Amino acid sequence: MTFVFLLLLILRIKFILMENQNQSESGTKHIIQSLLVNIAIAVAKGFAAFMTGSGAMLAETIHSTADCANQLLLLLGVKQAKKDADDEHPFGYGKSVYFWSFMVAMLLFSIGGMFSIYEGVHKYNNPEPVHNIGWAIGIILFSIVMEGYAMISNIVEIRKRKKLISFFRYLHVTKDSDLIIIFGENAAAVLGLFLALIALLVSHYTGDSRYDAIGSLCIGIVLIAVAIFLASEVKSLLIGESADPEILEIIHEIAKAENNITEVLNCRTVQQGLGEVLVCIKIKIVPDLTTQDISLLINAFENELRTKRPEVKWLYIEPDFQEWKTI
Structure with a gap:
């Protein structure tokens, strides 16, 4: 039996x-x-x-x-x-x-x-x-x-x-x-x-x-x-643990290559499961960009990051013109 x-x-x-x-x-x-x-x-x-x-x-x-x-x-x-x-x-x-x-x-x-x-x-x-x-x-x-x-x-x-x-x-x-x-x-x-x-x-x-x-x-x-x-x-x-540090390195590389982004002010990553990552980014951009320019900039950033790291399932990018400090 x-x-x-x-x-x-x-x-x-x-x-x-x-x-x-x-x-x-x-x-x-x-x-x-x-x-x-x-x-x-x-x-x-x-x-x-x-x-x-x-x-x-x-x-x-x-x-x-x-x-x-x-x-x-x-x-x-x-x-x-x-x-x-x-x-x-x-x-x-x-x-x-x-x-x-x-x-x-x-x-x-x-x-x-x-x-x-x-x-x-x-x-x-x-x-x-x-x-x-x-x-x-x-x-x-x-x-x-x-x-x-x-x-x-x-x-x-x-x-x-x-x-x-x-x-x-x-x-x-x-x-x-x-x-x-x-x-x-x-x-x-x-x-x-x-x-x-x-x-x-x-x-x-x-x-x-x-x-x-x-x-x-x-x-x-x-x-x-x-x-x-x-x-x-x-x-x-x-x-809630941060994701692979390599993701953060790629984010900084993408930002550095983009002329309209002057700095990555802050970035948080969270591993949400096997092959699933949540990313929140605050970037400093050059002034005088139109709303459409900012939208295109963010979309291009998202596409490039997800192409290089497909596990980034949720991605939130906030643009700003001023310095930002962690409290």
Whole structure:
């Protein structure tokens, strides 16, 4: 029955993937890839936990199951972010993906991290022998290969997007919350699997199952640390973070090349979602321009900026003749 359910779910996911095959910028491809991997791994880990009675393997099973739920939430967030703007949400629903990314971090903290710590404490106080360790080792190695493949795919995608900045700097400044969440989950999973493998081996060769419980505790700590990092990064985007600094550089370049603009008095950018940016600009223009001249000037500015940075979805330009200071 379980395998029938998994087959139907995988077919449904493949249908979603077909719907999005021409929308690679939406970020769903790497989410679906990680979801498929985690479904297989969760089933395998659950079987290993049942066969061995290992607390570390049970913690890993819950971790992978939570990851599956997390990736479904990310898909929901990406889908909601594509909704058109309306009267109630004039700037669209782009930040939905940030909300669901934050929820994923919270679930990783609570379901993944806290449960693993609880299981570790419980198994440490009530140790049970670990048996059939061969099943666990085989499935852990299988999971490491699968999770490692997913993590490497994430790294390849990050390297494509990060341009000239360093890898770790990109993790901090990127607006692609979905990709960072998936990478964080996969990296935590790989580290957790190595911890589970070490805990099982030490427990087996020493005959002390408390080492298995310690492994579960360590996995929980890793998950909580990753969840706190991800929540902190997504919180900044959810509150309202400035867009790519490159946009501001392009704005100044356009203004400098226009003879009728003497200065960019002020500029504010806000990341509204995946590939959606709000820009507000106040420019100082030469005096004696007619209303029509100003209108043509602003239209030309907008067209050039949107041509160079199509993600600028909302753009407001205010002309002025005098200096303007931020209060």
